Structure formats: structure tokens, C-alpha cells
Amino acid sequence: MSALASILSDFGEALEFIFTERESRAGGSEIGGTQLLGLLADHLALSAVALAIGIAVAVPLGIWLGHTGRGTFLAVGIANVGRAVPSIALIALFFAFLGTGFVNVALALALLAIPPILANAYVGIRLVEPDTVDAARGMGMTGPQIVRRVELPLALPLVVGGIRTSAVNVVATAAIAPLAGVSSLGDPIIAFGVYGESGRLGASIVVAAVAVATEVTFGLAQRLADPLPSTRRTVPA
Amino acid sequence: MMLAQSGVEIRDRSDASCVADNGFCPRWIADNLDRYADPLLQHVYLTLVSVAIGFAVAAALALLAHRRRWLVGPIVNVTGILYTIPSVAAFFLLLPLTGRGNTTAIVALVAYTLLILFRNMIDGLDGVPEESRDAGRGMGLTRRQLLWRVEVPLALPAIMTGLRVAMTTTVGLAALAFFAGAGGLGAEINADLAFKSNVVVASALCLLLAAALDGAILLAQRALTPWSRAA
Numbered sequence: 001m002s003a004l005a006s007i008l009s010d011f012g013e014a015l016e017f018i019f020t021e022r023e024s025r026a027g028g029s030e031i032g033g034t035q036l037l038g039l040l041a042d043h044l045a046l047s048a049v050a051l052a053i054g055i056a057v058a059v060p061l062g063i064w065l066g067h068t069g070r071g072t073f074l075a076v077g078i079a080n081v082g083r084a085v086p087s088i089a090l091i092a093l094f095f096a097f098l099g100t101g102f103v104n105v106a107l108a109l110a111l112l113a114i115p116p117i118l119a120n121a122y123v124g125i126r127l128v129e130p131d132t133v134d135a136a137r138g139m140g141m142t143g144p145q146i147v148r149r150v151e152l153p154l155a156l157p158l159v160v161g162g163i164r165t166s167a168v169n170v171v172a173t174a175a176i177a178p179l180a181g182v183s184s185l186g187d188p189i190i191a192f193g194v195y196g197e198s199g200r201l202g203a204s205i206v207v208a209a210v211a212v213a214t215e216v217t218f219g220l221a222q223r224l225a226d227p228l229p230s231t232r233r234t235v236p237a
Numbered sequence: 238m239m240l241a242q243s244g245v246e247i248r249d250r251s252d253a254s255c256v257a258d259n260g261f262c263p264r265w266i267a268d269n270l271d272r273y274a275d276p277l278l279q280h281v282y283l284t285l286v287s288v289a290i291g292f293a294v295a296a297a298l299a300l301l302a303h304r305r306r307w308l309v310g311p312i313v314n315v316t317g318i319l320y321t322i323p324s325v326a327a328f329f330l331l332l333p334l335t336g337r338g339n340t341t342a343i344v345a346l347v348a349y350t351l352l353i354l355f356r357n358m359i360d361g362l363d364g365v366p367e368e369s370r371d372a373g374r375g376m377g378l379t380r381r382q383l384l385w386r387v388e389v390p391l392a393l394p395a396i397m398t399g400l401r402v403a404m405t406t407t408v409g410l411a412a413l414a415f416f417a418g419a420g421g422l423g424a425e426i427n428a429d430l431a432f433k434s435n436v437v438v439a440s441a442l443c444l445l446l447a448a449a450l451d452g453a454i455l456l457a458q459r460a461l462t463p464w465s466r467a468a
Contacts (some may be wrong), residue, residue, distance in 0.1 A: 006333070007333045009335040011333065013339075017291060060291070078250060080405070080451075081403065081444075083405045083406055084405040084408060084409055084443070084444055084447035084448070084451075085409065085410065085440075085443075085444065086408070086409040086410075086411075086412030086423065086426075086440070086443050088412050088413055088423050088424075088426055088427065089412060089436070089439070089440035089443055092426045092427075092430050092436040092439075092440065093394060093432065093436055093437070095430055095436075096259065096430065096431055096432065096433045096436040096437075097433060124438070168321055171323070171430070172323030172324070172325070172326075173323075175323055175325045175326065176413070179427065179430060180430065186325070189325060189329065189416075192342050200329055200468060201329055201330070201332070204325070204326040204327075204328075204329035204330050205326070205330070207323055207325070207326040208322045208323060208326040208327070208330065211321050211322060211323050211326070212318065212322070215317075215321045232338065
């Protein structure tokens with residue numbers, strides 16, 4: 001019974017941290033409550049920049065590899081290696097070799113975002129029926145026209161699906177950005193001495209909520225991106 | 238396991254100037270490689286135990302959902318939410334319940350394997366050709382015999398693919414297990430984030446471990462499905 005009470009009080013204090021400001025443990029600065037809004041803004045800015053870079057690199061590359069039918073090995077290989085690279089290793093490598101800073105951490109996160117987007121874009125283009133592409137060619141479409149008006153629209157749900165996976169990944173990993181000296185919602189998690197127990201747990205709740213919200217938002221975008229919604233039967237994910 | 242907690246302790250012995258510059262120092266690495274043995278073993282332990290428990294749970298769920306189809310949706314949704322929660326957050330959310338240490342790390346890591354493993358198991362079972370089932374029934378197999386002698390063997394490639402993805406993903410996530418107080422190679426990375434030699438060695442060991450486990454499953458798959466070798 002007392003164990004349960006202590007767990008409940010831990011979470012109660014964490015919720016209080018999320019909604020009300022208080023002085024930091026060492027004194028001097030206000031933490032919690034509205035201070036988290038600033039950290040949230042930092043977190044989202046870092047994630048958005050990283051995701052944008054990842055999309056700008058991986059979508060065109062994946063489409064090109066898929067359209068030309070070359071580079072199966074490359075697309076699949078990058079996806080496999082990418083999964084095995086620990087996020088903290090990427091951030092640490094960028095920090096050790098390039099130093100601290102918003103741009104360096106954003107680049108590390110962008111590298112993390114690339115493999116799923118690349119693999120999904122590649123597979124999405126490859127899965128377009130060859131008959132459909134033939135029909136487009138028969139109508140006199142050029143290569144770039146086929147990509148833009150046939151392959152890309154049909155592959156779009158998978159492309160957005162890859163972006164969704166990466167977005168959740170990036171938002172989650174941005175939580176350890178403070179290890180490399182860049183501010184995010186992970187601050188209270190990393191700087192335990194300043195924020196204490198309730199700050200760490202409270203920030204963990206917020207980070208989890210932001211990740212779930214990202215998943216839901218991009219899941220919705222994925223559904224809207226489908227040009228043939230009624231004809232597809234996909235496993236709910 | 239608790240070798241180096243601060244940047245000062247981790248550096249000693251040879252290559253003084255290179256080490257002082259936070260450089261990439263082959264000699265320091267050669268001299269200090271043994272530091273990483275215990276964290277590596279702890280990393281292997283966390284990964285194998287988590288994937289093994291995850292596999293057992295996912296298999297039980299898959300067998301259940303294979304019989305009662307309506308369960309597939311809810312199970313995918315629940316494991317999907319677990320998969321979405323960032324591991325760092327999950328470790329700290331579990332701390333008040335399970336305390337610092339291996340238990341917290343393993344519970345969180347198991348949760349991440351479930352979606353990957355379950356989905357591949359169900360996809361594999363769904364992909365069994367109806368003709369194969371018919372042939373099995375024609376031979377007089379009971380439902381249970383049909384499952385274990387026809388459906389599961391034919392689903393093995395998909396199941397093993399899921400196992401490989403779950404294994405490499407878990408190696409990566411276990412690098413954050415130090416947040417839960419469970420050590421592993423991530424603890425070494427975190428012990429001295431600015432020291433290039435340290436970061437490179439610990440990261441490389443993570444990648445090698447993932448590649449080795451992946452290769453081991455691939456070999457096991459070849460051994461378990463001799464009929465697919467011809468194709």
C-alpha cells in the first residue's frame with residue numbers, strides 16, 4: 001500500500017512540475033510550468049530542422065533509386081545499418097568530432113532520420129505497378145513526368161509513412177540533445193541536479209506525450225496522402 | 238561495470254598528448270580496450286534477455302490472435318503506443334515502479350520488441366498459402382498439428398526477419414539503458430562524450446555487436462529452413 005502511495009506521489013509531483021513554476025533546487029531560476037514551453041519550442045525547432053534536412057536528402061534520393069531500379073542494395077543496406085546505430089552514438093560522434101551547437105546536433109538527428117525515409121521512398125516507388133508505368137509511357141509521358149504524376153502520388157502514403165517513423169524517432173532522440181549542450185525538453189532529464197526527481201519524471205511525461213502527438217499527426221497525414229483510400233487494405237498501425 | 242563515471246578517471250597511461258587533446262588515439266585504444274569488455278557483456282545480456290522475453294510474449298499474442306482474428310487490431314494498437322514512447326522517457330517513467338537497474342531497462346526494451354515481432358509473426362502466418370493448409374487438412378492433420386507442422390514452418394522466414402529487426406533495434410536502444418542505471422556500452426559513451434577515442438570504440442562495439450547478432454540469426458534461419466535454400 002505504501003509502495004503504491006509513493007508511486008502515486010512521485011507522479012503527482014511530476015504533474016505539479018509540468019503545470020506550476022517553482023524555484024530551481026540551487027535557487028536563482030524558475031523551472032517547471034511555463035518554463036517548459038520554452039524548452040518545448042527548442043525541442044520542436046531542433047526536431048523540425050533535423051527532419052527537414054532528412055527529408056530534403058532522403059526523399060529525392062529514394063525516388064531516384066526507385067525510379068531507376070538501381071541501388072536496392074544501397075537503400076536496404078542503409079536502412080539496416082541505420083537501425084543498428086545507437087542514437088546516442090550518433091550524437092556523441094558529432095559532439096566529439098565537430099563540437100557542440102544546434103547545427104551539429106541537428107545534423108546528427110538528420111542522419112538518424114534518413115534511413116527510414118530513404119527505404120520507404122525506394123520501396124514505395126518500386127511497388128508501383130509496372131503496368132501503370134507502362135500506360136503512362138504509352139501516353140507519351142517523359143521520365144520526370146512519370147515520376148511526378150504517376151509514381152510519386154502512388155508512393156506518397158509510404159513516403160509519408162517513412163517520414164512518420166523518422167519524425168517520432170527524431171522527437172524521441174532530441175530528448176538527449178542536452179548531453180551535447182543543446183537545449184530541449186531533455187534538459188530536466190539530463191540536468192538532474194537543477195530539476196530534481198519531479199522535473200525528470202515530469203519532463204519524461206511531456207516527452208512521451210510529444211512523441212505520441214507526433215505519431216498521431218503524421219499518421220493522419222499519411223491517411224490524407226493516399227490517392228486511392230478506398231482501394232487499399234492496410235493493417236492498422 | 239562501474240569503471241568510468243567521469244572524464245578524468247577514464248584517461249590514464251599512454252599517449253598523453255593525444256589523449257589530452259580528446260583525440261583519436263590508437264595506442265590508448267589498444268591499451269584500454271579491456272575497459273569495454275564488461276560494458277559489452279552487459280549490453281549483450283540486456284539485448285538477449287529483452288529479445289528472448291519479447292519473443293515469448295509476442296509469440297503467445299500471435300498464437301492467440303491467429304485463432305481470434307479480432308484481437309489483431311487492438312494488439313497492434315497497444316504495442317504501437319508502447320513502441321512510440323521514447324525509450325529515455327520510458328526508463329524514467331518506469332523508475333518509480335521498478336527502481337534503478339536491469340529490471341527497468343529490460344521491461345522497457347521488451348516493450349519495444351513486441352510490435353516488430355508480433356506484426357511479423359501475424360504477417361508470416363497470414364502469408365501461408367491456402368493450398369498448403371488444404372493439403373495438411375487432407376492428410377488428416379488436426380488444427381494443432383497443422384499449426385506446428387505447416388503454418389509455423391512456412392511463416393518462419395517472416396518471423397526470423399522480425400527477429401533480426403528486433404535484435405538490431407534492441408542493440409541500439411540498449412545504448413540508452415544507462416539512464417535506467419543498467420550500464421551497457423552507452424554508459425561508456427556517456428562517461429566521456431568529448432573524447433573521440435572513447436566514443437568511436439564504444440560506438441563501433443555497438444555496431445559490431447548488432448552485425449554479429451544479425452549474422453547469427455541469419456545462420457540459424459538457414460539451418461531451420463533448409464527447403465528455402467534452393468530458391
